[in-house]
Amino acid sequence: MSAPLTSLHRCCQRSALLLHVARQRWSSSSASPPPLHTRLLLFLTQRFYDVEMLLSWRSQLTRNQLQKKNAYYGYTQRFYGLDLASAYFILSLKGGFRFAGQSEWFYADQKGKFSWDFLNHKDTLLEEVDMSYTVINYRGLCNLEGQRSLRTLKLRGCPEVDDWLLARLHVFQDSLEDLDISHCPRITTGGLAALRNLKGLKRLDVSSLPGILSPGLVIILLEEMLPQCQITATGYDYSLNDAQGEEEEEHMQRQR
Amino acid sequence: MSAWRLRVKLRSATGLLVSTRPTQRHTSPYGPLTLCRSLSTGSHLRNEFFKDLEAQLAAFRKKAADALPGSSWSPLQINPNLPPERADIVIVGGGVLGWSIAYWLKQKEMVRGGVRVLVVEKDPTYSQASTVLSAGGIRQQFSLLENIHLSLASADFMRNINEHLGVLNEDPVDLQFNQSGYLFLASEEVAHIMEENYSTQRYAGAKVSLLSPTQLKQKFPWLNTDGVVLASYGLENEGWFDPWTLLNAFRRKAISMGVIQCCGEVTGLLPPSDTKTEKLNILTKKPRVQMPNSLEYQPVECAIVVNAAGAFSGKLTEMLGIGSGPKDSIAGIPLPVEPRKRYVYVVHCPDGPGLDSPFLIDYSGVYFRREGLGGNYIAGVSPEEAEEPDTSNLEVDYQFFEEKVWPCLAHRVPAFEKLKVTSAWAGFYDYNTFDQNGIIGIHPLINNMYLATGFSGHGLQHSPAVGRAVAELILDGNFKTIDLSNFSFRRILTQEPMLEINIV
Numbered sequence: 001m002s003a004p005l006t007s008l009h010r011c012c013q014r015s016a017l018l019l020h021v022a023r024q025r026w027s028s029s030s031a032s033p034p035p036l037h038t039r040l041l042l043f044l045t046q047r048f049y050d051v052e053m054l055l056s057w058r059s060q061l062t063r064n065q066l067q068k069k070n071a072y073y074g075y076t077q078r079f080y081g082l083d084l085a086s087a088y089f090i091l092s093l094k095g096g097f098r099f100a101g102q103s104e105w106f107y108a109d110q111k112g113k114f115s116w117d118f119l120n121h122k123d124t125l126l127e128e129v130d131m132s133y134t135v136i137n138y139r140g141l142c143n144l145e146g147q148r149s150l151r152t153l154k155l156r157g158c159p160e161v162d163d164w165l166l167a168r169l170h171v172f173q174d175s176l177e178d179l180d181i182s183h184c185p186r187i188t189t190g191g192l193a194a195l196r197n198l199k200g201l202k203r204l205d206v207s208s209l210p211g212i213l214s215p216g217l218v219i220i221l222l223e224e225m226l227p228q229c230q231i232t233a234t235g236y237d238y239s240l241n242d243a244q245g246e247e248e249e250e251h252m253q254r255q256r
Numbered sequence: 257m258s259a260w261r262l263r264v265k266l267r268s269a270t271g272l273l274v275s276t277r278p279t280q281r282h283t284s285p286y287g288p289l290t291l292c293r294s295l296s297t298g299s300h301l302r303n304e305f306f307k308d309l310e311a312q313l314a315a316f317r318k319k320a321a322d323a324l325p326g327s328s329w330s331p332l333q334i335n336p337n338l339p340p341e342r343a344d345i346v347i348v349g350g351g352v353l354g355w356s357i358a359y360w361l362k363q364k365e366m367v368r369g370g371v372r373v374l375v376v377e378k379d380p381t382y383s384q385a386s387t388v389l390s391a392g393g394i395r396q397q398f399s400l401l402e403n404i405h406l407s408l409a410s411a412d413f414m415r416n417i418n419e420h421l422g423v424l425n426e427d428p429v430d431l432q433f434n435q436s437g438y439l440f441l442a443s444e445e446v447a448h449i450m451e452e453n454y455s456t457q458r459y460a461g462a463k464v465s466l467l468s469p470t471q472l473k474q475k476f477p478w479l480n481t482d483g484v485v486l487a488s489y490g491l492e493n494e495g496w497f498d499p500w501t502l503l504n505a506f507r508r509k510a511i512s513m514g515v516i517q518c519c520g521e522v523t524g525l526l527p528p529s530d531t532k533t534e535k536l537n538i539l540t541k542k543p544r545v546q547m548p549n550s551l552e553y554q555p556v557e558c559a560i561v562v563n564a565a566g567a568f569s570g571k572l573t574e575m576l577g578i579g580s581g582p583k584d585s586i587a588g589i590p591l592p593v594e595p596r597k598r599y600v601y602v603v604h605c606p607d608g609p610g611l612d613s614p615f616l617i618d619y620s621g622v623y624f625r626r627e628g629l630g631g632n633y634i635a636g637v638s639p640e641e642a643e644e645p646d647t648s649n650l651e652v653d654y655q656f657f658e659e660k661v662w663p664c665l666a667h668r669v670p671a672f673e674k675l676k677v678t679s680a681w682a683g684f685y686d687y688n689t690f691d692q693n694g695i696i697g698i699h700p701l702i703n704n705m706y707l708a709t710g711f712s713g714h715g716l717q718h719s720p721a722v723g724r725a726v727a728e729l730i731l732d733g734n735f736k737t738i739d740l741s742n743f744s745f746r747r748i749l750t751q752e753p754m755l756e757i758n759i760v
Contacts, residue, residue: 042425167493170492190432193495196611214629224611
């Protein structure tokens with residue numbers, strides 16, 4: 001009972017992270033001018049090499065931190081085995097998982113604290129993994145590659161999940177049944193084409209993907225590509241409001 | 257300066273006052289509805305004078321600033337588009353390979369401004385460049401280990417393209433990479449070659465899988481598996497992308513790092529002006545860059561010339577006399593790169609394969625891939641040696657599609673029997689007539705010309721990795737990440753071809 005509450009709590013807090021990421025990604029398409037400090041930094045960057053270097057160092061630092069989080073847990077694998085290493089990786093990224101044959105979920109809380117009980121289950125494969133709202137990326141997925149009996153993978157709202165990670169999911173093609181990639185800002189149509197390898201997929205959630213330009217058509221093509229799969233695609237605006245607005249404008253211009 | 261501006265303001269203010277008075281005096285006695293234009297020519301000239309005053313004072317200020325020391329004005333009118341007189345490395349050819357080399361050179365220099373790189377491109381519209389006219393696919397399914405490593409490295413580069421080519425405060429690069437994979441079909445005769453290649457590819461780390469005809473039918477129900485004995489399918493790092501985006505990403509990043517771009521054609525290589533160097537290096541020459549549509553040229557003194565001119569690289573080496581020496585000498589062996597025209601047809605088929613259609617290459621050489629989401633596909637085939645089309649222009653022969661492409665396509669995918677050719681284009685392969693693989697390295701006779709050409713259709717997919725390799729060769733002296741010494745010019749001298757079995 002506490003698991004759904006904690007997941008709800010995390011949902012609310014991670015939506016802030018997603019909004020921030022979405023704002024960064026689509027900054028060029030936003031109509032409003034950037035805030036004053038951004039414009040000041042841009043002004044200084046174009047005139048001083050030092051400011052440019054400092055800003056590039058800052059972005060390099062955030063990238064390095066991200067790569068460190070997603071590093072290959074080689075030592076853990078050597079000492080504790082593949083499964084415990086994957087479990088430890090998931091918990092350090094503040095995700096959750098469930099062992100095969102067990103019914104309880106192991107989660108890490110907001111501050112990153114988790115119980116070490118999972119160490120008791122040696123050599124048990126993972127069946128369900130919930131990495132929603134974590135910073136997992138292509139490199140991090142190599143820690144989960146050994147889990148050939150993974151049934152459920154939730155990657156809801158992950159800011160670093162992109163098309164290349166979706167292409168890598170082919171390692172789970174035999175066992176994966178449930179995939180949730182909704183709200184990931186970096187997924188585009190090219191990545192969805194990579195899901196063709198997951199022939200055993202039964203449930204797919206592709207709601208609210210901002211990277212897809214014509215969602216209606218893409219969902220239909222996905223349904224044709226994966227006939228045995230039930231696809232959930234909510235959060236898209238299929239209405240014809242834009243077309244109607246344009247017609248009204250033309251009408252007004254003709255009247256003038 | 258400010259005193260002048262103040263005076264200009266006062267003058268213009270008085271000018272305004274002066275100009276309004278005549279109009280008030282000369283209003284028509286018949287009321288406001290008649291023309292209010294003043295009929296006196298004197299006041300008209302006075303108005304013009306005061307309106308021009310601002311502009312004239314600005315021009316005067318500019319002239320004064322130019323006359324003062326510290327300005328860059330000179331009485332000789334120099335064309336601003338000329339390349340600089342001196343550069344360290346001149347890259348001939350502004351395609352994706354040229355810009356990739358320029359980027360990696362700047363990336364690997366140890367100090368800011370360490371190497372002065374100039375990229376010379378004769379056609380800024382890229383109307384005949386192979387880069388932008390390519391189908392844009394990337395695959396790891398080669399038979400040579402070096403090619404597989406190059407593709408893997410390039411895929412790695414494209415995965416992290418924003419890390420490499422992201423410019424501060426600019427939009428992130430979106431290659432529109434379709435992760436759809438390549439599917440090679442093999443008949444009875446070539447199945448063993450495919451199996452060998454598969455083991456090489458897996459050894460090198462490519463994620464490829466072999467499929468039997470039944471598995472093929474299960475995965476791709478729209479495919480006709482007649483005559484297919486084995487199929488090789490790429491699972492990861494394979495697909496197609498937008499070559500123009502990649503070219504512009506390289507260009508933008510390289511220019512932001514200080515690479516100088518010049519629009520002009522290298523029409524010759526002049527002997528160096530310094531007599532000392534002439535004694536040491538007989539064939540060290542400096543490229544003569546000619547401006548488009550004019551006789552103006554600028555010789556660029558440089559240390560290294562990189563020949564990345566693609567389909568036109570043979571012409572550049574001809575200028576140096578390579579190939580016109582005596583038959584038995586090294587100077588008698590020309591660079592075996594020539595342009596070969598290839599057609600690409602865009603077809604529309606409403607019932608064709610859907611989102612999962614890979615880049616399919618049949619054993620007959622016919623290929624097709626999906627383009628967009630609207631039922632459009634791109635198809636083509638490499639013509640036989642004897643039937644190579646004329647390379648003087650880029651005109652498309654639609655008869656070729658009807659005779660060579662459509663029958664095979666319709667046989668392989670029955671849905672393609674009902675298709676319509678919506679458009680087509682033609683592009684050049686920088687075809688290496690010797691063994692259809694790239695030539696990377698220094699030319700044995702010209703000791704300052706690096707070659708990076710002759711990729712015969714897979715230059716685009718190898719461009720990031722080859723750019724890095726050439727930059728390592730130039731700056732570090734040797735290959736550091738991928739060893740491409742097998743692709744040097746030496747194999748042409750010793751007549752040992754590095755043949756690849758899987759060329760489209």
